Amino acid sequence: MPITxxxxxxxxxxxxxxxxxxxxxxxxxxxxxxxxxxxxIEQQGYSPNxxxxxxxxxxxxxxxxxxxxxxxPFFAEIAKGVEDAGFEAGYxxxxxxxxxxxxxxxxxxxxxxxxxxxxxxxxxxTTQVNQIxxxxxxxxxxxxxxxxxxxxxxxxxxxxxxxxxxxxxxxxIELGHRNIACIQPASPETASGERVEGYKRALxxxxxTWKDQLMPRGDNRVSGGKAAAQQLVDSxxxxxxxxxxxxxxxxxxxxxxxxxxxxxxxxxxxVGVDDIILASYTEPPLTTVTQPKYEAGCQAxxxxxDRIEGRSTQGPRNxxxxxxxxxxxxxxxxxxxxxxxxxxx
Amino acid sequence: MPITxxxxxxxxxxxxxxxxxxxxxxxxxxxxxxxxxxxxIEQQGYSPNxxxxxxxxxxxxxxxxxxxxxxxPFFAEIAKGVEDAGFEAGYxxxxxxxxxxxxxxxxxxxxxxxxxxxxxxxxxxTTQVNQIxxxxxxxxxxxxxxxxxxxxxxxxxxxxxxxxxxxxxxxxIELGHRNIACIQPASPETASGERVEGYKRALxxxxxTWKDQLMPRGDNRVSGGKAAAQQLVDSxxxxxxxxxxxxxxxxxxxxxxxxxxxxxxxxxxxVGVDDIILASYTEPPLTTVTQPKYEAGCQAxxxxxDRIEGRSTQGPRNxxxxxxxxxxxxxxxxxxxxxxxxxxx
DNA sequence: CTGTTAGCGCTTTCAA
DNA sequence: TTGAAAGCGCTAACAG
Numbered sequence: 001m002p003i004t005x006x007x008x009x010x011x012x013x014x015x016x017x018x019x020x021x022x023x024x025x026x027x028x029x030x031x032x033x034x035x036x037x038x039x040x041i042e043q044q045g046y047s048p049n050x051x052x053x054x055x056x057x058x059x060x061x062x063x064x065x066x067x068x069x070x071x072x073p074f075f076a077e078i079a080k081g082v083e084d085a086g087f088e089a090g091y092x093x094x095x096x097x098x099x100x101x102x103x104x105x106x107x108x109x110x111x112x113x114x115x116x117x118x119x120x121x122x123x124x125x126t127t128q129v130n131q132i133x134x135x136x137x138x139x140x141x142x143x144x145x146x147x148x149x150x151x152x153x154x155x156x157x158x159x160x161x162x163x164x165x166x167x168x169x170x171x172x173i174e175l176g177h178r179n180i181a182c183i184q185p186a187s188p189e190t191a192s193g194e195r196v197e198g199y200k201r202a203l204x205x206x207x208x209t210w211k212d213q214l215m216p217r218g219d220n221r222v223s224g225g226k227a228a229a230q231q232l233v234d235s236x237x238x239x240x241x242x243x244x245x246x247x248x249x250x251x252x253x254x255x256x257x258x259x260x261x262x263x264x265x266x267x268x269x270x271v272g273v274d275d276i277i278l279a280s281y282t283e284p285p286l287t288t289v290t291q292p293k294y295e296a297g298c299q300a301x302x303x304x305x306d307r308i309e310g311r312s313t314q315g316p317r318n319x320x321x322x323x324x325x326x327x328x329x330x331x332x333x334x335x336x337x338x339x340x341x342x343x344x345x
Numbered sequence: 346m347p348i349t350x351x352x353x354x355x356x357x358x359x360x361x362x363x364x365x366x367x368x369x370x371x372x373x374x375x376x377x378x379x380x381x382x383x384x385x386i387e388q389q390g391y392s393p394n395x396x397x398x399x400x401x402x403x404x405x406x407x408x409x410x411x412x413x414x415x416x417x418p419f420f421a422e423i424a425k426g427v428e429d430a431g432f433e434a435g436y437x438x439x440x441x442x443x444x445x446x447x448x449x450x451x452x453x454x455x456x457x458x459x460x461x462x463x464x465x466x467x468x469x470x471t472t473q474v475n476q477i478x479x480x481x482x483x484x485x486x487x488x489x490x491x492x493x494x495x496x497x498x499x500x501x502x503x504x505x506x507x508x509x510x511x512x513x514x515x516x517x518i519e520l521g522h523r524n525i526a527c528i529q530p531a532s533p534e535t536a537s538g539e540r541v542e543g544y545k546r547a548l549x550x551x552x553x554t555w556k557d558q559l560m561p562r563g564d565n566r567v568s569g570g571k572a573a574a575q576q577l578v579d580s581x582x583x584x585x586x587x588x589x590x591x592x593x594x595x596x597x598x599x600x601x602x603x604x605x606x607x608x609x610x611x612x613x614x615x616v617g618v619d620d621i622i623l624a625s626y627t628e629p630p631l632t633t634v635t636q637p638k639y640e641a642g643c644q645a646x647x648x649x650x651d652r653i654e655g656r657s658t659q660g661p662r663n664x665x666x667x668x669x670x671x672x673x674x675x676x677x678x679x680x681x682x683x684x685x686x687x688x689x690x
Numbered sequence: 691c692t693g694t695t696a697g698c699g700c701t702t703t704c705a706a
Numbered sequence: 707t708t709g710a711a712a713g714c715g716c717t718a719a720c721a722g
């Protein structure tokens with residue numbers, strides 16, 4: 001039996017309306033009454049019931065954030081941006097991990113709608129995002145990350161994955177590498193599949209060819225990178241550099257190669273994509289293609305709030321996040337030792 | 346103007362009560378009516394308003410999670426556990442980053458209370474956590490991490506920080522190290538201050554002495570570890586091993602030492618505490634004292650729900666999380682080369 | 691300048 | 707087996 005507005009009104013000897021008005025400073029109230037109200041609030045430790053307010057005003061000041069895995073540093077950065085900028089604007093965020101499960105995405109989408117969040121930031125785990133349609137049609141603003149939903153009026157944030165792959169590969173080519181392997185994502189349908197296309201294009205333009213045996217697939221995690229690197233070595237083909245479709249796999253590959261006696265970058269150069277936090281802390285630090293994460297999170301919720309508060313009513317905006325090559329320690333010019341193989345220890 | 350229960354009742358030709366009963370399966374309704382209701386729901390795309398329900402039932406099925414920084418992998422792991430176990434139990438979580446600001450903690454505490462969350466998991470940024478008192482007294486269940494609040498009826502989760510420092514240092518002593526430095530947290534009042542006490546005790550027991558010059562302070566971040574390592578080297582005193590009060594500083598120290606020409610672990614062994622994700626990915630991987638994070642998050646929300654649902658009404662439970670030494674690559678036996686200094690590059 | 695009151699959408703008692 | 711209606715706590719007309 002928590003304290004309600006009535007209790008305060010009673011003690012202060014005013015109407016509930018007056019209490020509401022002083023709490024919200026939403027109309028002029030005489031100093032005397034104001035003081036009596038504030039005193040009563042203070043004394044009783046009154047905390048206005050936001051649930052009731054939300055029902056009445058039809059505003060929850062809450063948004064939902066759906067990510068595949070909030071403990072993945074990449075998404076954690078985005079989430080932090082969302083939370084920070086949301087806080088500034090007076091919005092709370094409900095954190096939802098889909099764990100890359102479509103089912104769970106659906107459950108959460110329903111839940112968020114039911115809780116009447118005023119907007120949703122959706123980082124879908126698969127390209128199959130049509131599930132979002134009913135929500136969008138119901139009129140609640142949505143921002144989608146890294147996915148394209150043709151024919152849907154939503155703001156989207158994404159990077160040019162093709163360009164990312166292209167930039168990374170081009171960098172290796174400019175360093176003089178000719179035999180450049182590629183660690184691909186498990187499924188070409190994933191967003192980072194396009195990164196591989198960028199890789200191919202860069203090779204093409206340089207008059208180089210790509211070979212299936214030098215393009216093993218991984219599961220997008222560190223473990224997948226390890227397995228892929230093993231395949232690469234097992235193929236027996238020469239290579240002096242690797243483009244990995246993401247940092248996690250690049251890091252896995254680094255570990256395996258080192259375990260097999262290769263030195264990085266002396267024997268093989270590696271470039272990733274994403275610039276996850278781990279990338280700065282490998283030894284040597286990983287050269288990668290950076291994209292904004294925290295900032296993207298901030299911007300996403302700002303877009304959302306713009307729509308929520310009716311500040312932006314035009315058609316969908318598609319933001320292309322800026323990417324850039326961050327040269328660190330894993331990529332060096334091709335030299336005679338680049339393809340040297342150490343004896344396995 | 347979203348669809349309400351009335352709209353469904355009207356179309357189905359039943360009372361709103363009946364709609365409510367079929368939606369919640371909370372009393373028997375004849376198959377005919379049930380079907381009519383479900384059809385109407387389907388057709389109109391009705392989503393029950395959880396806000397109204399919460400107001401009526403006085404239950405929000407929501408908990409608040411306050412962490413210093415959700416993008417810090419350590420807290421991110423805990424948060425993931427909270428979210429996962431919360432989801433299983435049907436609870437949503439509002440994510441709150443205090444950014445280590447007392448002010449922001451207070452704002453969030455107020456906000457959560459206002460939103461009528463049913464429980465709060467609070468990872469305070471400072472030891473100054475009395476701010477939580479009013480909330481606890483208001484009757485809402487709270488779980489506190491890593492802090493002690495004498496005289497307050499809250500469940501707490503913590504690790505034995507003294508033991509962590511002791512275990513780590515003991516390990517180095519057993520490896521034959523005699524000159525063991527310590528990188529301390531900036532403020533001895535922080536929880537990890539006790540870790541330093543454990544360090545001292547281990548030295549004492551081994552008949553070793555500690556010197557202030559070999560105990561520089563850092564700011565608990567990677568950068569602080571770098572500065573501290575520099576101080577250590579500048580002191581000119583010999584040391585063959587370092588105990589760092591946390592992993593972040595240990596990682597910073599590793600980088601600086603390596604930059605100064607030391608090899609790790611050949612010239613100096615390092616042990617940290619926390620086992621943050623980065624610790625597995627340094628080169629070599631960091632020896633550290635591990636504590637459960639994801640599991641602790643799960644358990645914390647389960648405790649909370651036990652109280653919320655009245656399943657546990659006894660006095661406060663104080664959980665001591667199990668810690669253990671995880672030996673990886675940065676700690677090796679003392680040898681003649683352990684104190685060798687490389688020429689700075 | 692302040693108070694009265696309807697009503698937000700839902701659950702649940704009570705009555706039929 | 708179902709429905710009518712009160713009421714959760716608050717806001718915001720409207721009235722005075």
